[in-house]
Amino acid sequence: MKAKTLRAIHRDLGYLYVGLIISFAFSGILMNHRESWHPDKYVIEAKAIEVSLPKNKHSIDDAYVEKLAASLNVDDKLKRHMFRKGELRMSFENTEISIDAKTGKGEVISFIKTPLISQTMTLHKNTSNWWIYYSDIFGISLIVIAITGMLMITHGKYTFKKRGWKLAVAGVVVPVLFLLCFV
Structure with missing residues (x-):
């Protein structure tokens, strides 16, 4: 394929998906930190509770x-409930309840x-x-x-063959090292 055709494909797909690329990147960054805070919701009320749960x-x-x-x-509306780390956790559309299974103490958020x-985050979770x-x-x-980005520059010192492959290898090495070391 000619460099001109590769540029056109690269450009047009980039234009077509620029909004989705930005949305996915933005929501992906937020989802990376969802265990620390809840970017897709904010608390309006939290109250302590104490209940008696069944032994079984x-x-x-x-x-x-x-x-x-x-x-x-x-x-x-109830979405789900489960026991996790010694707590009964109940998820509703706009409420979360967690109760310590032993003490019965908990919180309604x-x-x-x-x-x-x-x-935006729904884009990542939608099924x-x-x-x-x-x-x-x-x-x-x-x-x-x-691929078109790698192949469209065919002359000069910044081609994929001369320089780009080194950056591409570096871009692959980092996630592979992460997988080998942490997963």
């Missing part, structure tokens, strides 16, 4: 959780979705079929953008 944690089902939430004045940030296919096309396009 297998008896804690959706019906029990919904009844418990109602007794705590939580009128919200009410929050509101952060405008724009929450919607609807059409979005998955669109994201797959986007991923393939990013591969094409990378």
Whole structure:
């Protein structure tokens, strides 16, 4: 393929996906830090609670959780509940409840979705079929953008053959080292 054609493909795909590239990059940075803070929501109220949980944690089902939430004045749609690190954790659309399984002490946290940030982060988490296919096309396009970027400069000291391959290798070495050392 000629350099002019590669440039055109690279340019047009870049223009087509510039908004999505920025959105994914922005939300990806936020998601990297979601264990430290919740960028997609902010707390409007947190209150301490103390309840008596059943000794048998297998008896804690959706019906029990919904009844418990109602007794705590939580009128919200249940998403899921689980035991994690000795706590009963209940997630609702706009509320989270955590209760220590031994002491019964816990907290009810009410929050509101952060405008724009929450919607942007949904792009990374969305699992609807059409979005998955669109994201797959986007991923393939990013591969094409990378390859055309490597091949479109054919003359001079900054070509892929003369200089670019060294940077590309460095770009691959860092994630490989991370995988080998930390995963």
